[in-house]
Amino acid sequence: MKKVININFQGQVIAIEETAYELLKQYIGSLKTYFSREEGGDEIVNDIECRIAELFGNRLKHGINCITDEDVKAVIDSIGRPQDFDSDYEETAGTGQESQSSQSETGASGASKSEPWPSDSERQSLHRNSGDQIIGGVCSGLAHYLKTDPVWIRLLFVLFFGFLFWVYIVLWIVLKPKMLESNVSKRLYRNPNDRFIGGVCGGIAAYFRIDSWIPRVLFLVPLMLNMIGMISIFPLNKIFDHVGFNWNINSGMIIIYVVLWAIIPVAKTVKQKLEMMGEEDYIRSIREKVSDNVASSRSRTSGEGNLRPAEERKEVYYTAGSAVKTEENGITGVEEMPPVPPVTERRTEMPSQPRRSGCLNALVVLLKIIFFSFVGIFLLILVGIFIGLLVTGTHLLPLKSLFIDPGYETNLLFTSLGLIFLVPVTAVVVWIIRRAMKAKSRPAIGIVASLLWIAGLALTGILSARIADKFSVESSSERAVSIAPVTSGKMYVEMQPYSEDYAELRTFRTLYGVDFGINHEFDELPYTTINEDSLLFDNINLQIGKSNDSLFHVRVISAIHGRDLRSAKADIAQFSYEIEQKDSLLLLPEFFSVPVEQGFRNQSITVEISVPVGKTVEMSEALRDYKDNRPPAVVRKRIRNYSRNTNYVPVDVSEEGGVYMTLTTDSI
């Protein structure tokens, strides 16, 4: 006596004995595990289930009440157990490479019988793996020997480069190359289906079975923090007392990414994708891909009309299979279709280029040549400009401190420079590489690159606004230098050369003796003292005026630009310019010095010598430049004020109440 149950099997209602059902369930389970390693395995099992349902249907139609154990066994015999068609399968599976490797993956389903002998001999000896190599296949061979993921070995070699380099070279020479099958079931690959740059993050995510945004964010967080620091919502630099800290992490992350990019292979074949994410996940990812294709498949199924939902699912699987297929670029097609498969070559042979007439064709080719040569020239010019800017930049780098405060502004400068110059270069390089690899074009890359570039421009704008802000206010202050009365009728003014050595800031002019025109602006660049604690300026003006008494007077007017008057005044107080008098000899120092922290704020010193009537002043030739200098506007105002004080201007008050001023002739 046996219990009979009704099951819904592939849309058929089938009465089946419970024991027979268990048998069937077990059998289908074994089929599922067996075919899971093959592409489209689900579809195969589904087809087989359909067939079984049909056979059962036939049995039931012949007047039998229910499916018995014997019926199930008969069906199983006709279809075969996995271990039965294993040998058959292996032969038809082509190169045998796939089946062999998948056996070591899934030890189940009776495949273990053919496993031991080839891999045994391989395991004993160390080889270079010519099947999976970045340089010489040494790491991958070692990994095979140790039964680990080659990525870890490669990482080890990169980390201990200095020491292991020689080991690598020696092994490269000593070991013989050999095609080795991977003997680990889970490996770190770069994921070509889930990538922004190289698919490294996608691969890591697949390896650890997490969402791919997690590693991405981890890679980007330092960069983001730094960006936030730039925009200075909160002063990160103060939290991390070392300013370079953020940058170290940033560049570290980038280096890590690039290294991983280099040492992790990309998952190309289906087998590698399975190794990358595990079978379950891979199938799920296919299913997700399918949802993109659902629209097309639905239109197809509706064309066929009378299909039930169950078939729609199958249809979807079909499209999934083909989608994966086309992506693989026919590589697996070659792998799996053993006998003379020139199929893929044929596909590439017939590009569907429309035929044009000869004349038009020649014209198009000509236009293309012209276009590309223009592009080439343009690129060359760009590269030239870039290199030129880089060279200039490195030479102008010392000047940076004159305008830009360390810390926040320096970070701003480097970020903006990096974005403006490195982003286009990287974008072009990436484009060329992708072009060479014939990867699908990704507009996202271009958009991101241009956004970054624009961000760089914006940062430059912020930076220049900040620098301009430092020159927004002009301030001056004066002090009288007390000098002893000069006995003779003549005063000699002499330059006192700076007694110490000083360092010049090197620009093009001083380096190469080349004058590019732009360097005029840098003529009045300051010098730094030897121990670099103060800047030396020679922006000194000499003014000779008329004294209103019988004595020589000397005034020193200091001027500076600054962010606000208070800071400008504070900076002026730090000027150091000591005029020395030796009887009738007045010694003007060659430079005036300011603390190096001030930077360049268009500092200037104006020395005004007032000469009493009847006495003369004689100036040494060395001071000619000083005499010719034009004092800054603030200072000119002061000089005029001074002269106004000395000359009383008669004021007439007219009857209308207006005030008219008549200047006397002897005003300056």
Added chain:
Amino acid sequence: MRKGVLEYCILSIIRRSEAYPGDIIDEMKNAGLQLLEGTLYPLLNRLKNAGILTYQWVESTSGPPRKYFRLTEKGDEFYVLLQATWNELATGVDTLTQKEDRSDKNQSE
């Protein structure tokens, strides 16, 4: 069975007329070639994935709808190639074995 021969047989059956796996099994059986269905399905799947075969669903009276396979254009080309290879092999084997005994060839198949 040797590599490729099975494909050749199946493709030739499908080339004659659209066929569903049950037909193929029957025909192979009639021709005296034993074939496990468990081998046939993955093979068909691979051929389909390689773009050699395509199929359409046809409602069946005796069960779930069936997949009827037919050759694609590429499949036709592939078939011609297989045929050429097979003929080469067959004539080669023939000329070799004809000198001795004809029965050898049958066995090898």
